[in-house]
Every structure is written in structure tokens, then in C-alpha cells.
Amino acid sequence: MTRETLLPAMAAHVLEHGIAGVSLRPLAKAAGTSDRMLIYHFGNRQGAIDALLDYLAKLYETGLEAALPAKRARNRCETVRQILQVTAADELKPFMRLWWDVVAAAASGDETFRKSAASTMGLLLDWLEAHMPEDDPDPRGGARLLLTFIEGSQMLDAVGRADIAEAGLAALEG
């Protein structure tokens, strides 16, 4: 049992139950070990969370890369729809639940979570900028515009008001 063999099960646990308030004993149980061993491997709770955030970021990145379409969209709205569709898939949905946990911790001043969230946004921004429509007049600014809109959509979806974002996108298209 190394930390590398433990992390997948631990990640599955926090994807289901949240990471900001996770406690050692349930986390250890999910990984088939004891709180004692988590402390042994990761030093303390914060060490486990740090390792988890790293692991989950990589997990999210590979999952995203596998799911995102390779070919570019024809226009900005289609790009938005591509991402919204991909992140709504079952395999990435748990990451969205976790995401707001990370954002909340970041907003309340936790630097570890803030950095993790910021780098995730950087990741998405890079992909977006590289996959803007070919004829886009301003891929750099457009990618930032779309990312902001996309994240607003995700939040509204999280609180059950996906209808607002959908109507907003429709207004953009129409």
C-alpha cells in the first residue's frame, strides 16, 4: 500500500462526498486502510488533501482530453455547446460537484484550493484558446469570453437554473 495505490480509491470517495470537509476515518475506510495509515503516508490531513487535489487535477485533465472533441467548432456558440455537453457527461459530472467544493474553499481564503482552482481554469482556458473556430477574429479574447460564460452556465446548472444559461446561449445564437 503506497500512496499511489491509495489515491484512486480516495479520489473516488471525495468525488462522491466532497473534499473540503473530508475527514480521515471515512476517507481511509473508502481506501481500505485506516486513518493511522493516511497520516503515515501523507503526514497529516492537509498532506492528503494536497495529494488528492494534485491527483484529481490530473484525473480531470485526462478525462477531459479524452472527452473533448478533436475538431474545431464552426462558431463560438458551438464551442460553448461542445464543452457544456462534455462536462455534463456522467463520467465528468462528479468533478463538477467537487468543483464547487473547491471554489467555495478558495473563496473563503484557502490558498491550496485557490491555486488548484486557478490552475484548472488555466487548463480549460488553454484548451479553449487552442480550439476556437478557425475564422475567429479574436481567439484570445474570445476564449476568455467563452470561458466566463461557460463557468456561469456551470454554476447556474449546479443550483438548478440551467434554464437561464440555456436561454442566454439561445439569445446569443438567435
Added chain:
Amino acid sequence: MTRETLLPAMAAHVLEHGIAGVSLRPLAKAAGTSDRMLIYHFGNRQGAIDALLDYLAKLYETGLEAALPAKRARNRCETVRQILQVTAADELKPFMRLWWDVVAAAASGDETFRKSAASTMGLLLDWLEAHMPEDDPDPRGGARLLLTFIEGSQMLDAVGRADIAEAGLAALEG
């Protein structure tokens, strides 16, 4: 000491320390009473949280109405900037910290928080729709578009990437 006299101090406490994971004893201490009395007045912890969410929603609404400019903007971008500026003010900033706490709880399935968040979004949407530029061709759809973008901006700001949203808005204007 009625619940009405307790709520302001309790609200101040959760605005600073978050509401989703608040515990009775610190909350009671902040309100100058005991956990015993919170249970007496609100039945249980959930009752206190419910009352707090209600109270905070009203507090936010009045604070917002007082701060939002009365006159309409000339274009959509200016409307966005109006709201972003207002919600970034010191008096409303604590609400933003609390907001992501509520969103995270909503995203992880708590129906109380979900309803509270959804109704807050409804509130903002109503104001936006009523204050769209006069010559806007589609105030209804436009308001939804702007709200989605605005909320994306707020999130990016919460994780320290306000630069992305700012550049996105600039791209929209330029």
C-alpha cells in the same frame, strides 16, 4: 432575546465564517447566547440555518437594491460593469464569500441551499431584465445572457482569475 434579535449577529457570523458547516456553539457565542438557546428558538441546527438563509436573502436583497444604480446603462457591457462594480463593494463582498458556500452545498444535493440559491438567481435575473438598456433588442434573452456571464465573472474572481473575465468583457466591447 427572540430569534429576530439574534439573527443579525448570527448572520454576521456566517457571513464571515461560512454557513454550510457552521456549528452551534460558535454561532451562539457570536450572538451572545448559548447553543442551548439556539436549539430552543430554532428547534435544531437545520432550523437555524433555514432562518439564516431567509434572513440573509432579505439582507442581500436590500443591500443590493440600495447599491444598484437607478438609471439604465447605455449598452449591455455597461450593465455588466454596473453589477460587477456593485457586488465588488466592501459591503457586499462578504455575501460573495457566502454565495459559493451556498452553491457548493446546493451542488452536493442539499435542497435547502439549492432553493435559496435558485431564488437568489431569480432575484438578480428580475433586476437585470428590468434594467436592460432601453434600446436592447431582446431584454429577456439578453438578461439571461448577461447573468450567465456575470456569474462566471464572479466565480473567476473567487478563484483569483478575475483577469480572465475582465479580458472576456473587454473582448466583448472591443
Added chain:
DNA sequence: GCCCACTTGTAGCGAGTGCTACAAAAGGCT
């Protein structure tokens, strides 16, 4: 065999959690 470093289990500490039983105070009503 023998030693030694690595890994794991057991038990527990001090603190905090929501909540309750019980009783004392307090204040209005007759």
C-alpha cells in the same frame, strides 16, 4: 540466525459536535 528499517494495528487523548434532561429563574395573571 540476526538485525534493522519499513509498515501496520491498538488504544487513547483532548477537543468539538448536535442535542437533551432537569431544574432554576423570571415575569405576567388572577
Added chain:
DNA sequence: AGCCTTTTGTAGCACTCGCTACAAGTGGGC
């Protein structure tokens, strides 16, 4: 004054929390 309802304090229960002391196992190198 006497009563009775509302409000409050004290003490505690059963539980979880992160973490640690201590010791037992485990396996490789000599």
C-alpha cells in the same frame, strides 16, 4: 401571594475529529 407559562443555565451523553504513543509484525540484507 400563588400559579403557570416562557425563557435560560448546567451538566452531560454519545459521537466524531485530527493526531500520537507504543508496540507488534514484516521482510530484506548480512
